[in-house]
Amino acid sequence: MHDNALHGNILLVLGLLFAMLLLVMLGQKLRISYPIFLVLAGLALSFVPGLPIIVINPDLIFLIFLPPLLYQAAWDTSWQDFWRWKRPIGLLAFGLVFFTSTIVAYVSRAMIPGFTLPLGFLLGGIISPPDAVAATSVLKGIKVPRRVTSILEGESLINDASSLIVFRFALAAVVSGTFSWHEAVASFVLVSGMGLVVGLAVAYGFYLIHRYLPTTPSINTLLTFLAPYVMYLLAEEFHFSGVLAVVSGGLLLSHLSHRVFDADTRLQATSVWASVGFALNGLVFILIGLELPVAVEGLGSYSLQQAITYGLIISVMVIIIRLVWMYPAAFIPRWLSPRIRATETSPGWQGTLILGWAGMRGVVSLASALSVPLLLNNGQAFPQRNLILFITFVVILVTLVFQGLTLPALIRFTGVAEQEERMPPEEQEAGIRLRLRRVALAHLAQQYAPDIENNELISALQHRMQAEAQRTGNLLEALDYDETKRRALQRYHQVLLDVLHVQREELFVLRREDVFEEEMLRHQEAQLDLDEAKISHMPH
Template sequence: MDGVQTFEIVLLLLAAVVALHAAALKLKLPPSAALLVGGGLLAFIPGLPPVELDPELALVLFLPPLLFEGAYYTAFGRFRRHLPGIINLAVGAVLFTTVVVAVVTKMLLPELPWAVCFAMGAILSPPDAVSARAILQRVKLPRRLEALLEGESLLNDATGLTLFRFAVAAALSGTFSAGAAVGSFAMLFFGGVAVGWVVGRLGVLAVRLLRDQTLIVTTTLLLSWGAYLAGEMLHVSGVIATVAAGLVFGWHQHVVMPARVRIQGSAVWRTAVFALEALVFILIGFSLRAIIDRAGGLEDVVGSMTGPVLCILAAIVAARFVWVFGTDGFLRLLKRLGVKRARPLGGRQATIMAWTGMRGVVTLAIALTLPAAIPGRDLMQVTAFAAILVTVIVQGGTLGWLIRRVKPEDGDPPPRVSLPEAEAAVAHAKLRAAEAHAYDAEGKLIHPQLLEQLRGRARATDRYAAEPDGFMDGIQSHFAVLLIAIAAGRKELIRLHREGKIEDEVLHDLERDLDLEEVGILFQRGEQVDLR
């Protein structure tokens, strides 16, 4: 394809993304599953040129911004508190699944070398960050479970990619050293943390120096790719570097980034992440045609690979259940023996945890990088696609139903300060600052209306903290009137503009003020206003 055809295909894919996503929302289906299936069907349209997902480009284009954005919005306190559990999933579960898949593959196909079997396990073992994001953002989970799954999705790709590289090297060379592999993995991990910390700190410095908000938002986008490429260039984990940079930058952004930049940046990132996630799934679907063609056609794939693929998929699901319930049983044993820090999930949360093993772009991308000379390449690529298709559609599609049936309980202790109490503390801090500056040098009150407004706000938040439910019931009508007033103001503003009485600049400025006021009211009403 020439450049114009490529651009036309990209436009077609974006149009398909909008249509499939809208249809999925209308039918209350997981959008990721609709995009995956839709992409697979589009790939077989007669006359449409084949679209292949370049594996190296996929990793460097899609993975860094999605990982960075996930780390940026990660609750760092919970991430740090649950880090042992996250490592257990991101390293332990991935290693265990790799071994299980390798053993099952060797039993099914004894002619394959062990190194190839372990390469199969490394391809299929890590649940995907993109798939996890697409599914988890549509369900409500207990805080601990959410922290564990978010943290796992950020770190497990590094484990899977590292295992894959060692397995492929062993398959091609015929040699393998466990000691060297462990040492290399440690260097990749901690080197990635160091590189990510440096890139994150450089991003914080750039925000302090830059004044233009568009430049700052652009810099945040560049940080994700910069961290990943820097890590790969220095031969450490680019995935870990990206995650570390996102955590560092997300921790400091509350202090260094102006509010207007956060609002603009949230909108830009939300749009970029939506487009990237959607394109990932539809491109994965599109890759089905090329995979089947390479494997000899649909009849050969169905006839010769169905049995092994189904057995390997069953092994993937079973391995996660065994690991999750096994480690949870071990924690229960430690708790009975008096180990206070042992906190098992319990059967309900463990069931949800075991079922959330969706695969995605990393699984397919590393499968597509397999050298042509490696034995079993076609089977590995077909199995990789099947794993994505089954886990996203079956596990992802039923996760919400399973959560409603199981009803996992939040076992985390309640926060020391509740939301109403925190809001009251903020209101009183604002009042104290205003009282200190509301009088001139002679002691004359110069801002009486502002002071009274803040005092009223402080009294209202005190009542809210004392009785949240009763207070919100009484104030909803107040917010409703404010929203009606804002709508009337916006209608009048548009009328003035349509009649040519005000310029576009005035329209945009006053409309922005009304928008910010409306968003503030929606937040106070407790509605979900996702500015990401």
């Protein structure tokens, strides 16, 4: 029986993965962001007769899904951007979470019969954090100022921790029947601070392993998967914030990665993490849609119509709360501080509106709602658990689908893409390459002048770098919106890709001739892949 259940679970996971991949491809065809499309598809699948009801173990999401997803987000976050926008990030990640939780607590207590203030704070802590993956997925391919995406990414790293801390204290208040603001604030400082300490300490330990032990790219990649679980479990073992531990540790290791990882490790780890992160995110979003029967089941004394009404009212409320918070948080510090006005450009009403509208809820809210226990300590049923779960589901659905589908149109309406704060990305890329070529040429001329004279290989290296620097300089000129130069640049890319295609075909011929070893042929194929990837990332 146990083996049959195991095989059934494995088959279910594989089936969900395959369905998720097909749905993502269909969503790309329809040009709908994949989190939105997967939630809607999961919702539709939940109505299919005969499909088994999938009950998610919340520990599964918190333990298996959350640490790697948070770690990947922290790893991909720019520390410079995070620190540059620390004030708006902090106001959203802490201020807005507490503001939302408080208003939701008092409104839900007044609106829903039988709802207490601790239950209201519990619901507020559950639905207060927006989902980063949903927002960045919707924004992918749409030109928005880097400031907007940096603040959204930074907010999502921290707000999960602050909302889960609110949730934890509110849950303790419901279970015990008592609540102390003084104890809650003191515990919040302790839980957050020690979470950061644990994350940084574990990260430094992994840094020492990467740097001083004889690792390989495969070992390093596996260690990057172990790190977030060690950070999370160790922090949670001592009742500290596992989320903040993973975030702080991920940021530190990402910042130090250039000292310990070679090119092979970076290429391998990046590819593996991209695939695993995509699979985990996709599974979570399709599972959100499939949870509808669980959310509807056992509403008790509340009718489905009542529950939908409560869910819609609270959904609209959290959208309005975020919009109301955004403008004072964005502009009051500028009015009060001359230093902020001097060092930061104005966010404008457009960028502030986009940030306000990008508050889509997702995986953390669902996991928190599902983790509410079925019973209190005295054995009685946990009050309003099913209603809290249903309201959470409605808030996720409304914010993710309604806001997610309308966000691209809102961006086009505001014209926020025109307000770029730095040079366009293609100019930045070409500028960086030119700077690297020049420093390399200067180093060769200064340190290896005799070798350039006497060693043909090193002389050829200098000539190649000079040619690359010249080509990059021409590329920068071509980006000057000269149509003739742009056409020449496009033709250059076409020719390069065609040459690489011919080389790939020759590799196929070499395989059939069976003269060279397969390992050597694969190595050359990987080099062609790198060359093609380099071209595909060039501006077209």
